[in-house]
Amino acid sequence: MNHLRVLVTGSRTWQDTDTIHNALLAAWTDAIEADYDGITVIHGGAAGADTIADEWARAHRSDGVQVKKYEADWEGPCTSTCPPGHRKARRGGTEYCPFAGHRRNQQMVDTAPVVLAFQHAGSTGTADCIRRAEKAGALVRRWTA
Numbered sequence: 001m002n003h004l005r006v007l008v009t010g011s012r013t014w015q016d017t018d019t020i021h022n023a024l025l026a027a028w029t030d031a032i033e034a035d036y037d038g039i040t041v042i043h044g045g046a047a048g049a050d051t052i053a054d055e056w057a058r059a060h061r062s063d064g065v066q067v068k069k070y071e072a073d074w075e076g077p078c079t080s081t082c083p084p085g086h087r088k089a090r091r092g093g094t095e096y097c098p099f100a101g102h103r104r105n106q107q108m109v110d111t112a113p114v115v116l117a118f119q120h121a122g123s124t125g126t127a128d129c130i131r132r133a134e135k136a137g138a139l140v141r142r143w144t145a
Contacts (some may be wrong), residue, residue, distance in 0.1 A: 003066060004031035007042040007108050007138075009129035010049020010118030019143055020052045023116045028065060038064025042112050044104055045071040049118040049126075068111075072104035079103065105129040115140045 006027045008020070024041065031039045041057035043050040050069075057067035074096040078087070087095040105128055109115070115133040117140060119126040133140050 001037045001064075001066075002035075003038050003040040003064070004034070004036045004114065005040045005042055005068075005112040006031075007112035007115045007129075007133070008049060008053035008118070009044070009105070009108070009115060009126050009133075010053075011120035011123035011126050012046050012048040013123070014049040014052070014118045014120045014145065016118075016143075016145060017052050019145075020049060020116075020118060021056050023118075023141065023143070024053060024056050024060075027114060027116065028060070028063065032064075038066065040066040040068055042068050042070065042108050044101075044108065045069040046125075048120075053116075070104050070108050072100040073097075074100045076100065101125055102128055105132055109133045109136050109138065113138050117142045118145070119143070120145045 028039050041053050043053050054067055057065050075094060078097045082097060082099055088098055089095055109132045115138045117126055117130050130140055
């Protein structure tokens with residue numbers, strides 16, 4: 001199947017489902033008109049915009065919509081580019097890598113030529129993904145709340 005990969009990035013506090021649904025419907029329509037079989041919705045698996053996009057994609061599977069989730073590996077090992085001593089502590093004694101979200105954002109950006117960004121209250125994770133997408137030359141469409 002020839003699907004257009006569409007990355008949805010957005011704030012965990014985004015609640016406007018209609019805006020995301022309409023943006024995804026427009027992306028799907030554009031893809032069909034451009035002779036794609038449908039779209040694959042890419043997202044990071046977080047609450048808010050990602051969850052809304054995931055639910056929309058799953059509800060439209062019969063229309064040629066697929067979904068791919070890229071979750072950040074917060075507790076996993078760091079990479080060679082991580083500075084020594086940068087891990088942060090969580091309650092309960094576990095540690096996490098604060099750069100895991102950035103690595104995940106880059107992985108998603110590397111796969112999608114179209115990015116739909118839903119930023120609420122200046123979300124820094126969404127801003128990071130937008131910067132990466134623009135640097136990669138992706139088509140970025142933005143909504144703010």
